Amino acid sequence: MVRELRITPIRNGTVIDHIANGLALDVLRIIGVRDLDKDSTVSIALHVRSGKIGWKDIVKVENMELSPRKVNAIALISPSATISIIRDHQVREKRAVDLPEHVTGVVRCPNINCISNQGEPIESDFRVVRRRPVVLRCAYCDRQVTDFLRHLA
Amino acid sequence: MALRGRDIVSIRDLSTEEITEILDHARSMIPVAEGKKSSSALEGKVVATAFFEPSTRTRLSFEAAVQRLGGRCLTIADIGVTSMRKGESLYDTVRMLSSYSDAIVLRHPNEGAARLAADASDRPVINAGDGSNQHPTQALLDLMAMHETFGTLAGLKVVLLGDLKYGRTVHSLAIALAQFGSELVLSAPRALALPEDLRGELESLGAKISDEPELRRAVRDADVLYVTRIQKERFPDEGEYRSVAGSYRVDASVLDGAKPQLIVLHPLPRAGEVDPEVDRTPHAAYFRQAFLAVPVRMALLSSILAPTRGG
Numbered sequence: 001m002v003r004e005l006r007i008t009p010i011r012n013g014t015v016i017d018h019i020a021n022g023l024a025l026d027v028l029r030i031i032g033v034r035d036l037d038k039d040s041t042v043s044i045a046l047h048v049r050s051g052k053i054g055w056k057d058i059v060k061v062e063n064m065e066l067s068p069r070k071v072n073a074i075a076l077i078s079p080s081a082t083i084s085i086i087r088d089h090q091v092r093e094k095r096a097v098d099l100p101e102h103v104t105g106v107v108r109c110p111n112i113n114c115i116s117n118q119g120e121p122i123e124s125d126f127r128v129v130r131r132r133p134v135v136l137r138c139a140y141c142d143r144q145v146t147d148f149l150r151h152l153a
Numbered sequence: 154m155a156l157r158g159r160d161i162v163s164i165r166d167l168s169t170e171e172i173t174e175i176l177d178h179a180r181s182m183i184p185v186a187e188g189k190k191s192s193s194a195l196e197g198k199v200v201a202t203a204f205f206e207p208s209t210r211t212r213l214s215f216e217a218a219v220q221r222l223g224g225r226c227l228t229i230a231d232i233g234v235t236s237m238r239k240g241e242s243l244y245d246t247v248r249m250l251s252s253y254s255d256a257i258v259l260r261h262p263n264e265g266a267a268r269l270a271a272d273a274s275d276r277p278v279i280n281a282g283d284g285s286n287q288h289p290t291q292a293l294l295d296l297m298a299m300h301e302t303f304g305t306l307a308g309l310k311v312v313l314l315g316d317l318k319y320g321r322t323v324h325s326l327a328i329a330l331a332q333f334g335s336e337l338v339l340s341a342p343r344a345l346a347l348p349e350d351l352r353g354e355l356e357s358l359g360a361k362i363s364d365e366p367e368l369r370r371a372v373r374d375a376d377v378l379y380v381t382r383i384q385k386e387r388f389p390d391e392g393e394y395r396s397v398a399g400s401y402r403v404d405a406s407v408l409d410g411a412k413p414q415l416i417v418l419h420p421l422p423r424a425g426e427v428d429p430e431v432d433r434t435p436h437a438a439y440f441r442q443a444f445l446a447v448p449v450r451m452a453l454l455s456s457i458l459a460p461t462r463g464g
């Protein structure tokens with residue numbers, strides 16, 4: 001059987017696998033591809049068969065390792081995702097994303113009258129009140145948020 | 154006491170045992186609040202009352218509580234005379250206040266302001282109302298008014314009438330009543346219904362909740378009618394306010410079919426929701442409720458600022 005190479009391997013960078021089907025472009029938005037090195041390649045695979053979650057998306061980003069804040073944001077929209085750090089073509093680290101108890105600086109509070117939206121020298125701060133599906137509660141104004149994509153900081 | 158040094162930002166910060174303890178303590182403070190006994194529980198203490206929104210009862214009752222207990226107040230009652238008018242952040246303002254005082258009582262128009270203040274301050278912060286979010290000390294005095302009449306909170310049937318969407322006093326009170334096992338009847342115009350996430354929280358606390366928009370039916374078997382004002386200042390647009398303004402009014406005829414021991418509470422000020430003729434019925438309890446603000450706030454402040462053992 002001939003194996004078709006759909007996405008080229010990367011030498012250094014990050015592979016985000018097991019992204020919930022259809023959310024790869026939102027993951028790219030979180031990663032912030034505009035900030036990438038101009039010589040870096042970004043590969044996206046949409047609607048890939050997965051033994052674990054049925055169908056999935058995959059994103060590979062060359063020459064970039066994700067900050068904990070970006071990992072938290074990915075965990076919010078796709079708790080099934082895994083992150084592999086590639087160095088010299090080898091997987092040096094592989095882990096599932098893990099949502100912490102507090103999510104800081106990742107989501108804006110949807111309540112426009114919340115003190116976190118008034119230019120105060122603070123970061124947004126949400127408590128995770130439920131994990132599946134994820135429900136957040138603003139640590140300042142108590143507003144609950146489930147629609148994270150519209151409110152990513 | 155376990156409350157020493159604590160922030161009171163939300164009613165969720167207090168357990169039912171702590172609330173009961175505060176109410177017991179408040180009962181013992183009534184003669185002091187009436188000026189019949191003296192106390193020096195706050196002697197040498199300075200409490201900052203920072204009110205960035207209009208207030209009559211809340212600020213004055215906090216200040217009366219401090220002064221009856223021998224403490225002193227630093228007061229901001231007008232944002233126009235502070236450096237916030239020059240663009241200073243609330244965060245910086247609170248940092249400064251915390252270095253001048255032993256505790257801060259804060260009222261602010263933005264939801265979450267008290268939580269920010271508690272983070273910024275190394276002194277205890279008491280939320281005296283943050284936007285449409287929480288007003289925990291009002292809930293405490295509301296509970297005291299109910300407890301004083303009925304001797305219990307468990308099993309009371311409480312009608313919450315009016316602006317349940319923006320009314321911060323209702324948000325705090327409903328959580329506390331749910332924790333104490335009271336039954337809640339929600340009576341509100343559709344546009345001012347209780348926020349869904351708060352209703353879900355009340356249900357998760359095991360509260361028995363029903364909706365009854367028709368006021369006479371709502372009060373029929375009730376023990377407490379808690380009336381709120383429609384707060385024009387919270388509405389994002391004038392049209393939304395006009396669509397609900399004047400949509401309910403409690404007068405003596407509404408109470409005709411009520412139980413004789415039903416009490417009518419209101420956090421005040423009222424703006425036409427409770428006809429003055431109700432004042433002359435045995436149901437009116439809102440002026441007593443307003444008085445109870447002083448002993449309740451005395452109990453809270455003296456617990457939060459209690460001296461350390463041996464100190």
